[in-house]
Amino acid sequence: MEILKRIAAELERGHDQQVGQMTREALAxxxxxxxxxxxxxxxxxxxxxEKFRVHEIFLPDVLLAARAMYAGMDVVKPLLLKEExxxxxxxxxxxxxxDLHDIGKNLVGIMLKxxxxxxxxxxxxxxxxxxxxxxxxxxxxxxGMSALLTTTMPVMKKxxxxxxxxxLSERVKTIVGGAPLSADFAREIGADAYGYDGVSAVxxxxxxxxxxxxA
Amino acid sequence: MRPLLRLLSDDLIERIVxxxxxxxxxxxxxxxxxxxxxxxxxxxxxxxxxxxxxxLPGDLIDRALKTAPASFALYDVFxxxxxxxSGDNVHFTPGSAAINVLDHESGQIRRPHTADYVRYAxxxxxxxxxxxxxxxxxxxxxxxxxxxxxxxxLSLLYCEKPVVTGAFTIQxxxxxxxxxxxxxxxxxxxxxxxxxxxxxxxxxxxxxxDVTSQNLVDCARHGIPVxxxxxxxSGFMAPVTLVGTLVQHTAETLSGVVLTQLTSPGxxxxxxxxPAAFDVRYETTPMGAIETQMVDCAYSEIGxxxxxxxxxxxxxxxxxxxxxxxxxxxxxxxxxxALAGINSISGPGMLDFESCQSLEKLVLDxxxxxxxxxxxxxxxxxxxxxARPIFEELxxxxxxxxxxxxxxxxRAEHYFTGPVIVRANLSRWREEGxxxxxxxxxxxxxxxxxxATPSRLPEGARREIERLMAAEARRHGLADLPxxxx
Numbered sequence: 171m172e173i174l175k176r177i178a179a180e181l182e183r184g185h186d187q188q189v190g191q192m193t194r195e196a197l198a199x200x201x202x203x204x205x206x207x208x209x210x211x212x213x214x215x216x217x218x219x220e221k222f223r224v225h226e227i228f229l230p231d232v233l234l235a236a237r238a239m240y241a242g243m244d245v246v247k248p249l250l251l252k253e254e255x256x257x258x259x260x261x262x263x264x265x266x267x268x269d270l271h272d273i274g275k276n277l278v279g280i281m282l283k284x285x286x287x288x289x290x291x292x293x294x295x296x297x298x299x300x301x302x303x304x305x306x307x308x309x310x311x312x313x314g315m316s317a318l319l320t321t322t323m324p325v326m327k328k329x330x331x332x333x334x335x336x337x338l339s340e341r342v343k344t345i346v347g348g349a350p351l352s353a354d355f356a357r358e359i360g361a362d363a364y365g366y367d368g369v370s371a372v373x374x375x376x377x378x379x380x381x382x383x384x385a
Numbered sequence: 386m387r388p389l390l391r392l393l394s395d396d397l398i399e400r401i402v403x404x405x406x407x408x409x410x411x412x413x414x415x416x417x418x419x420x421x422x423x424x425x426x427x428x429x430x431x432x433x434x435x436x437x438x439x440x441l442p443g444d445l446i447d448r449a450l451k452t453a454p455a456s457f458a459l460y461d462v463f464x465x466x467x468x469x470x471s472g473d474n475v476h477f478t479p480g481s482a483a484i485n486v487l488d489h490e491s492g493q494i495r496r497p498h499t500a501d502y503v504r505y506a507x508x509x510x511x512x513x514x515x516x517x518x519x520x521x522x523x524x525x526x527x528x529x530x531x532x533x534x535x536x537x538x539l540s541l542l543y544c545e546k547p548v549v550t551g552a553f554t555i556q557x558x559x560x561x562x563x564x565x566x567x568x569x570x571x572x573x574x575x576x577x578x579x580x581x582x583x584x585x586x587x588x589x590x591x592x593x594x595d596v597t598s599q600n601l602v603d604c605a606r607h608g609i610p611v612x613x614x615x616x617x618x619s620g621f622m623a624p625v626t627l628v629g630t631l632v633q634h635t636a637e638t639l640s641g642v643v644l645t646q647l648t649s650p651g652x653x654x655x656x657x658x659x660p661a662a663f664d665v666r667y668e669t670t671p672m673g674a675i676e677t678q679m680v681d682c683a684y685s686e687i688g689x690x691x692x693x694x695x696x697x698x699x700x701x702x703x704x705x706x707x708x709x710x711x712x713x714x715x716x717x718x719x720x721x722x723a724l725a726g727i728n729s730i731s732g733p734g735m736l737d738f739e740s741c742q743s744l745e746k747l748v749l750d751x752x753x754x755x756x757x758x759x760x761x762x763x764x765x766x767x768x769x770x771x772a773r774p775i776f777e778e779l780x781x782x783x784x785x786x787x788x789x790x791x792x793x794x795x796r797a798e799h800y801f802t803g804p805v806i807v808r809a810n811l812s813r814w815r816e817e818g819x820x821x822x823x824x825x826x827x828x829x830x831x832x833x834x835x836x837a838t839p840s841r842l843p844e845g846a847r848r849e850i851e852r853l854m855a856a857e858a859r860r861h862g863l864a865d866l867p868x869x870x871x
Contacts, residue, residue: 230791
């Protein structure tokens with residue numbers, strides 16, 4: 171048990187090499203892969219999430235902890251039964267057509283990767299058709315769209331409408347964000363969610379995937 | 386580089402000091418204390434017994450300035466050093482001796498009680514940027530005759546930080562000193578590691594009452610630091626000009642230095658004050674006035690030039706609510722004071738001309754103090770040169786959120802405010818309840834007070850100061866002290 175606690179502690183400090191090494195040690199000592207995952211890696215990450223919530227630690231600490239978690243995951247994953255492998259999912263993200271402001275979108279991408287998502291980042295000035303095509307091509311259940319200019323916000327509605335026309339609304343959920351946006355705007359255009367920052371975007375994308383039922 | 390505010394040229398400082406010395410030697414200072422007048426006469430002052438006026442010759446002032454220490458330290462109840470009152474070091478302490486508190490629940494300003502004081506003391510113990518406690522307000526549920534010692538008693542029981550305080554009578558000094566000796570274990574230990582600073586206030590213009598002058602003498606004898614709190618009121622009890630006000634402040638404060646150093650050469654003291662502009666429209670003494678703050682910062686420059694550590698009542702507000710005025714006057718004053726390098730800054734928590742303490746404001750002010758302390762640390766290169774490697778990393782990695790450079794410097798370079806200051810974006814702020822500053826401050830007060838751990842003051846010391854306080858209360862006809870916990 172002691173080593174699992176130490177894995178969690180090292181993970182909280184963002185020490186990826188130590189976490190990888192100690193995960194191997196724990197497995198060699200005979201701990202079940204699922205136990206190492208739950209009581210070491212995920213237990214540590216839960217503490218990190220709580221500390222971040224109360225502002226005891228900050229964004230960089232969370233990202234480093236996430237990196238450390240994946241150093242452990244890489245070791246454990248091949249040994250897990252298929253149903254034991256945690257899957258975060260895939261997300262297509264981009265800044266909408268006509269808009270070149272991608273700092274917020276990039277932050278969402280960093281946070282999603284930190285949370286274990288596979289991120290298909292289409293960059294900026296992305297046309298509605300490209301969002302939908304990428305989601306179909308990669309089998310991504312979520313499209314995340316960002317805008318800074320009020321003039322480009324209507325593009326988001328086009329993506330939502332296009333998914334509806336193609337009968338993909340159930341399979342592909344949409345989330346929008348950006349400085350001029352609001353939850354009200356998201357509702358008006360029929361988007362499934364609104365994220366006010368990188369962390370909330372990840373939380374809401376997770377919720378979208380959970381309600382959709384399939385990753 | 387440590388940024389420093391300068392308001393006075395060297396020549397102007399010299400002229401102000403020289404005019405103040407002229408006033409002390411030609412007009413003198415009125416001292417309602419026969420023993421002190423004897424002492425002054427014995428050391429060459431020209432004393433007029435009929436008018437109680439002592440004219441202080443220049444050499445007497447020079448001798449006092451020579452023995453006045455340029456620095457001293459304060460120590461908490463365990464004897465750990467908390468304050469280095471020297472150079473341009475800055476420490477914050479709550480504004481003291483308010484007669485009221487702003488009650489968050491009712492929104493009313495009212496008389497404080499013991500339970501309020503206990504909450505206050507627990508709160509101050511948890512505020513990182515407030516280095517000392519002060520006896521911040523006067524509980525109205527005990528007789529006035531013990532209200533000074535009772536505040537110190539509660540402070541020593543519930544908070545471990547050193548205390549800025551003061552005695553309201555000559556008699557109170559003894560029990561207030563005995564409590565400190567009880568905490569330290571002996572008079573010598575108290576002298577070696579001061580636990581309190583006593584405010585001693587001359588009366589404008591150029592006068593020391595029997596109480597304040599005797600407090601000065603008693604503190605000096607026992608090695609308890611004092612802060613001289615000269616209070617010239619520009620245009621009323623002092624010249625209307627800021628320079629004229631500074632001349633008076635210098636004269637009054639120098640007379641305090643002479644009294645302390647004659648009594649006990651080397652006794653520690655802060656060159657302090659609480660001057661104010663006088664608002665001739667409202668007949669009030671605005672502490673938030675920019676002129677008040679300018680005089681504070683300027684006399685601190687004079688004090689430093691004379692070789693003493695400094696103090697000021699600045700970083701407080703005249704507002705009656707926790708409103709924008711409360712924030713702006715406090716922020717402006719605290720910022721100027723930090724830039725001036727005032728060693729002990731008395732102000733946080735205070736509203737209504739030093740009359741009203743607010744726990745919610747104290748929590749807000751703690752954030753202001755945090756920002757000001759960051760400002761005082763200034764701006765300097767860390768791992769910044771050569772600059773190219775970090776920019777190469779930025780271009781390569783696309784961001785620096787988890788760069789080693791970021792990890793190394795994030796928390797030292799940036800001060801992160803607590804939950805009172807909103808830094809969430811609009812949507813998040815709305816989703817989290819669209820709270821007002823007052824609501825957030827109140828939540829933080831409740832959280833900090835509820836999570837306060839009991840003072841680790843040793844049980845023996847606790848019992849002894851409880852015995853001393855009970856005896857003092859009985860002496861003034863109070864059989865039982867009020868209950869302390871709500």
